[in-house]
Amino acid sequence: MDCIAVCLLVFCVFLAxxxxxxxxxxxSTEGRALLAxxxxxxxxxxxxxxxxxxxxxxxxxxxxxxHPASKNVISIDLAGKDLMGNLVPExxxxxxxxxxxxxxxxxxxxxxxxxxxxxxMRTLSLHHNNLSGSIPPGLSNLTSLQVxxxxxxxxxxxxxxxxxxxxxxxxxxxxxxxxxxxxxxxTGKLINLVNLNLSYNQLSGxxxxxxxxxxxxxxxxxxxxxxxxxxxxACASPSDNIFARKAGAPSKESSxxxxxxxxxxxxxxGICIGAFLLFxxxxxxxxxxxxxxxxxxxxxxxxxxxKLVVFQGxxxxxxxxxLLRRIRKLERKDVIGEGGYGVVYKLIQKNAQxxxxxxxxxxxxxxxxxxxxVETLGTIKHRNLVKLLGYCTSPxxxxxxxEFVSNGTLEQLLYGQGSDIKPVEWSVRHGIALGVARxxxxxxxxxxxxxxxxxxxxxxxxxxxxxxxxxTDFGLAKILDTYDTHVTASVAGTFGYIAPEYAEGGKATxxxxxxxxxxxxxxxxxxxxxxxxxxxxxxxxAAWARRQHESGKGATVIEKYLRxxxxxxxLQTVLLVALSCVSHKPDDRPxxxxxxECLEMDDLxxxxxxxxxxxxxxxxxxxxxxxxxxxxxxxxx
Numbered sequence: 258m259d260c261i262a263v264c265l266l267v268f269c270v271f272l273a274x275x276x277x278x279x280x281x282x283x284x285s286t287e288g289r290a291l292l293a294x295x296x297x298x299x300x301x302x303x304x305x306x307x308x309x310x311x312x313x314x315x316x317x318x319x320x321x322x323x324h325p326a327s328k329n330v331i332s333i334d335l336a337g338k339d340l341m342g343n344l345v346p347e348x349x350x351x352x353x354x355x356x357x358x359x360x361x362x363x364x365x366x367x368x369x370x371x372x373x374x375x376x377x378m379r380t381l382s383l384h385h386n387n388l389s390g391s392i393p394p395g396l397s398n399l400t401s402l403q404v405x406x407x408x409x410x411x412x413x414x415x416x417x418x419x420x421x422x423x424x425x426x427x428x429x430x431x432x433x434x435x436x437x438x439x440x441x442x443x444t445g446k447l448i449n450l451v452n453l454n455l456s457y458n459q460l461s462g463x464x465x466x467x468x469x470x471x472x473x474x475x476x477x478x479x480x481x482x483x484x485x486x487x488x489x490x491a492c493a494s495p496s497d498n499i500f501a502r503k504a505g506a507p508s509k510e511s512s513x514x515x516x517x518x519x520x521x522x523x524x525x526x527g528i529c530i531g532a533f534l535l536f537x538x539x540x541x542x543x544x545x546x547x548x549x550x551x552x553x554x555x556x557x558x559x560x561x562x563x564k565l566v567v568f569q570g571x572x573x574x575x576x577x578x579x580l581l582r583r584i585r586k587l588e589r590k591d592v593i594g595e596g597g598y599g600v601v602y603k604l605i606q607k608n609a610q611x612x613x614x615x616x617x618x619x620x621x622x623x624x625x626x627x628x629x630x631v632e633t634l635g636t637i638k639h640r641n642l643v644k645l646l647g648y649c650t651s652p653x654x655x656x657x658x659x660e661f662v663s664n665g666t667l668e669q670l671l672y673g674q675g676s677d678i679k680p681v682e683w684s685v686r687h688g689i690a691l692g693v694a695r696x697x698x699x700x701x702x703x704x705x706x707x708x709x710x711x712x713x714x715x716x717x718x719x720x721x722x723x724x725x726x727x728x729t730d731f732g733l734a735k736i737l738d739t740y741d742t743h744v745t746a747s748v749a750g751t752f753g754y755i756a757p758e759y760a761e762g763g764k765a766t767x768x769x770x771x772x773x774x775x776x777x778x779x780x781x782x783x784x785x786x787x788x789x790x791x792x793x794x795x796x797x798x799a800a801w802a803r804r805q806h807e808s809g810k811g812a813t814v815i816e817k818y819l820r821x822x823x824x825x826x827x828l829q830t831v832l833l834v835a836l837s838c839v840s841h842k843p844d845d846r847p848x849x850x851x852x853x854e855c856l857e858m859d860d861l862x863x864x865x866x867x868x869x870x871x872x873x874x875x876x877x878x879x880x881x882x883x884x885x886x887x888x889x890x891x892x893x894x
Contacts, residue, residue: 287330288315290347298342298364301589304335322788329353332788334752336382337361337595344388349374356380356752356788360406361595361618364388373398380404380752384430385618387411392431397422408432408454416455418443427761428452432479435459440477444468451762456480463492557587557602557616563651566628567658568635579607584614584649584656594666596716598733603661611661612646616654627655627736634732637704641696643719643729662719662727667777670724671715671784683823685724686781690831691856692726693718697774698849700731701767708732709765713773714751714787715780734765753787753797758843768843774852775799775838782832784816799839806836830855 284292288310295305308318315330316323322332330351341363348357349371357375360382367390368383378399384406391414392407403425412434420429421443429450436458444453445467453472457479464477464485477483484492563584565577587602594601599617606612631648638644649656667689670681693713700708711734719727756772759765776787779802787798796804802814812820815828834855840846847855 284310284312285314285328287351287353288312290345290350291315291318291321291330293345293347297345298340300338300340302339302592302595304338304340322786324353327353332356332358332752334358334788335362339592339595339600340364344369344372346371348372351375353377356382358382358752360384360386362386366390368393370395375399376401378402382406384408384410389413391415392417392420392436394419396420399423400425402426403449404428406430407434410434412436415439416441416444416460420444421446423447424449426450430454431458432456433458437461440464440468440483442467445471557584557614557654557656563649563654565647565649566632567647568632568645581649583607587614596730598730611663613643613659613661615657615659617657630732630736631657637700637708637731639696639699641692641726641728642699642731643727659729662721662729664720664722664724666716667718667720667726667780668715670720671780672786680818681784683819683827686819687827687831687856688724689718689720689726690778690781691853693728693774693777694849694853694856696726696728696731697770698853700728701770701849707767708735709767710734710770710773711759711765712751712754713770713777714754715777716751718777751787753799756843757841766843767849768846771838771846771849771852772799772843774849775835775846778831778835778838779814782815782819782828782835784818802832803836803839806832811836 291308292310295308298305300306304319306319308315312318314323314328315321316328320333320335320338321330322334323329324331331353332355333351334356336358337360339362340359343366344359344364346369348354348369352375354375355377356379358380361384363386364383365387368388370393372381373393373395376398379401381399381402382404385408387410388407389411392412394417396402396405396417397419400423402423404427405423406428408430409432412431413436415438416431416436418441420426421441424447426447427449429444429447429452432454433456436455437460439462440455440460442465444450445465450471453468453476455477456475459482460477460480461482462484464483469485484490563581565581567577567580583604583606587604591602591604592600593603593613599615602614602616604612604614628648628650631645635645635647643662644660645657646660647658649658672678697710697713700710708731710728710731712730713728717728717730719729721727754773754776756769759769759772776799779785779798780787783798783802785798789798789801802811805811805814811829811832814832819828834847834852838846838852
């Protein structure tokens, strides 16, 4: 019997290992590529915690978006997640990938050549990392690429001439690197290129005429060896260079006479340098003996001091000194969020008041200008805007002090973590939409001058314990544009929410925010992310919703849970408002004041606005037949 029991145990172990192997093998090639990426990075925040082989598909992993029909990975968004490591060659196995957002992290090393296998790539955003090496010439294989952000890295070598083959490229930003050599003339042949930034590199030679004629000189500043064109010195002619070489060349006679003197000078210099290095080594050894503990970098280093300003009624802290002390003691475990503008920490004061401290990532050169702008933002009070309570400046860091909003973000509410997705009632969603609309309307119509947010997204909407919406980060885009001399010309905003005219280099107007709000409304209605577009890989949420409506299938945009539980007339009205907000032409979009008036209607019925051709019950019976309604009559005049 003992022998039989042992055999059964061995057999069970064998079966368990067999099924485990099968489960791992069922993970797609894309899933295995992403796991290889995870293995190569350090993830202090645990962002990639749900990336594991227990899933047959990576589509529910954090930061991953898949095509709803084919289940191929089409978008990766891990921007600002404090990830550190190399970019692995396996990323090249994501053959259907359209968008890769890895900016504001700590990736280092070369960009793998295999990444050029992703022929469907449209946006490649790797800016603000520590990537090095040369720019892969094979990027020219990405013929669908429209946006390339490589700024603020350590790339060196020349700009590949093959980039001139990327005919669909609209934005190219290679600023703040160590690129050298000449600007390829092929750059001027990119007929769709509207945004170019090559500033602050080590480029030299004449700026090609075709390039200068299309772009302002600010696209090339910080390259002191460039010549030709407005803002640059004239290029020397070849004859001038020959003359300069002849005039500066020493004769053989003078060279031989000075050789002995030159050698003696070198000997003396060598002795002096050796003595200096010996002295420095002794000093270093002395300091090492005194240091009993290794130096641990602080999360927030205020240097020798910092200026703390708390607005009236902002915080009830016992003293500024106590608040500064607590700010200095913040650790990595206190981080509650991170995005394009900076890292956010949770700080608990002595009296139990909770604050949110945002450490800006950008370098602010004009301290006075920055302080004046922030103090103006501190005067803005509205129940749907996160309160700015104060700020702290030092030579090394700039901090903003906000009220703490306790219930997470709208993004977390809608999408949860992994499979942890709970139903969200229509009353909650409508209340959030109305709160955001009121906050934006206040910024647009009641502030002088008006404030354009430029980065409305579900991650920038905070929720309190009553699920009331609070808009954060308002006013920051303008401050960083004005006072950060190192900020590049890339468009502010989050992918999927950016209005088309703004993405193409247009001016930021209030209609840019209206478009973003329309996308947010569609999120609330559909529970789809902005990058999701039904059964098409080439379309986002806004364009897909418009297409569904125009083909008479508007109801399919609305989540089935809402169609079963919420008043149908209200859903139709809000859908119409959303579609009006995401109109392609800015002039066709309503103002936020009009949007608020519409969303505030007591019963939100459509009797005076638009009449559906069937009842909601019919929609559930036959999803292929849906109400038809007009957008143009929805909004009050």
